[in-house]
Amino acid sequence: MKKTFFTPGPTQIYPTIAASIQAGLHEYIASISHRSKEFENLFSQTVNNLRQLFAIPKEYSVFFVSSGTEAMERIIENCVETHSFHFINGSFSKRFYEIAGELKKKPSEVSAEYGEGFDILHASIPPGVEMICLTHNETSTGVMLPLPEIYALKKQYPRSLIALDIVSSAPYTNLDFRFLDCVFFSVQKGFGLPAGLGILIISPQAMEKSVRLTRKGIMTGSYHSFNTLSEYALKHQTPETPPVFHIYLLNAVITHMLDRGIDNIRRDMTEKKTILYQFLDSHPILQAFVTNKKFRSSTVIVMQTGEHTTKLRQFLFTHHLIVGEGYGKYKNQQLRVANFPATSLDEMKQLVTIIKAYYQK
Numbered sequence: 001m002k003k004t005f006f007t008p009g010p011t012q013i014y015p016t017i018a019a020s021i022q023a024g025l026h027e028y029i030a031s032i033s034h035r036s037k038e039f040e041n042l043f044s045q046t047v048n049n050l051r052q053l054f055a056i057p058k059e060y061s062v063f064f065v066s067s068g069t070e071a072m073e074r075i076i077e078n079c080v081e082t083h084s085f086h087f088i089n090g091s092f093s094k095r096f097y098e099i100a101g102e103l104k105k106k107p108s109e110v111s112a113e114y115g116e117g118f119d120i121l122h123a124s125i126p127p128g129v130e131m132i133c134l135t136h137n138e139t140s141t142g143v144m145l146p147l148p149e150i151y152a153l154k155k156q157y158p159r160s161l162i163a164l165d166i167v168s169s170a171p172y173t174n175l176d177f178r179f180l181d182c183v184f185f186s187v188q189k190g191f192g193l194p195a196g197l198g199i200l201i202i203s204p205q206a207m208e209k210s211v212r213l214t215r216k217g218i219m220t221g222s223y224h225s226f227n228t229l230s231e232y233a234l235k236h237q238t239p240e241t242p243p244v245f246h247i248y249l250l251n252a253v254i255t256h257m258l259d260r261g262i263d264n265i266r267r268d269m270t271e272k273k274t275i276l277y278q279f280l281d282s283h284p285i286l287q288a289f290v291t292n293k294k295f296r297s298s299t300v301i302v303m304q305t306g307e308h309t310t311k312l313r314q315f316l317f318t319h320h321l322i323v324g325e326g327y328g329k330y331k332n333q334q335l336r337v338a339n340f341p342a343t344s345l346d347e348m349k350q351l352v353t354i355i356k357a358y359y360q361k
């Protein structure tokens with residue numbers, strides 16, 4: 001029986017994956033050496049396609065890591081000597097902050113209630129912070145921060161590096177990298193791939209910072225320090241044996257996205273989220289958790305389902321529609337619906353129809 005996953009990661013598999021797995025096996029991708037010309041070609045094709053999809057400037061480096069969480073750790077290790085600053089409004093932004101503390105830095109933060117955003121431009125950021133860290137889309141709460149305000153931070157604090165987690169907003173987000181220094185995502189959300197691969201994009205300034213810290217004798221990591229990653233990336237390789245098959249699948253998904261046209265994908269996603277939000281806003285009982293439309297996520301829609309949470313989730317399940325549970329303390333009060341490229345407009349319409357049916361029972 002066909003199931004449709006609206007879970008915010010791992011999630012529905014991108015529709016072309018099955019064929020790409022077959023093709024990859026046929027090409028013996030899982031067996032090739034990561035030091036071979038064949039892998040180097042795959043590496044450079046994938047990076048070039050990523051650059052095209054996200055309009056990444058050529059001076060920026062693109063690295064393969066193992067997860068979004070790893071990217072957070074690498075960023076703090078390589079760009080922060082003592083002081084990072086964090087915007088916290090959910091579990092993932094909190095994790096970024098905690099990592100800085102665990103690495104013995106001295107992070108500071110501004111927090112917002114779950115479900116709310118920030119007055120980014122008036123946040124009291126201590127002078128001299130080395131890096132400002134933000135989560136573009138808080139997957140735990142369904143809050144998305146407005147990019148123009150994030151960009152304005154770079155103008156307000158030109159000496160600070162800006163790190164942006166786009167794990168659950170890529171590839172919906174259309175970024176202007178001029179205002180960003182470290183950007184990362186993992187592939188089990190918007191790219192509809194199995195988990196286990198992360199992408200880290202860094203500016204020349206972030207790279208220089210890492211070099212300065214290393215020169216000062218500060219520990220910037222070993223096999224995945226920016227320096228080691230960059231040394232190997234120049235040869236179109238990775239320091240370790242990477243998940244070659246995974247990189248192959250990512251390249252296949254991106255190639256498909258480029259063919260489909262990223263603008264078309266984004267337009268379809270906008271249409272899908274509009275259908276769901278309009279339904280929630282006009283429903284007598286159900287509500288969107290995020291009430292301020294300025295901060296409503298386009299890619300993870302959190303529904304305030306209250307006492308119906310468990311029964312509604314079960315009802316959807318019997319119709320082979322899998323939605324995400326609420327996060328943490330909201331587990332029994334909310335359901336989360338991912339709006340990623342892998343699901344179709346018809347599937348989103350079907351989800352709405354079945355939710356409607358549940359409340360009409």
Ligand SMILES: *Cc1c(COP(=O)(O)O)cnc(C)c1O
Nearest residue numbers: 067068069092137139167168186
């Ligand atoms: C899922 C997620 C992460 C963690 O990514 P992993 O690949 O699981 O380490 C980080 N940030 C956000 C916003 C996420 O949604």
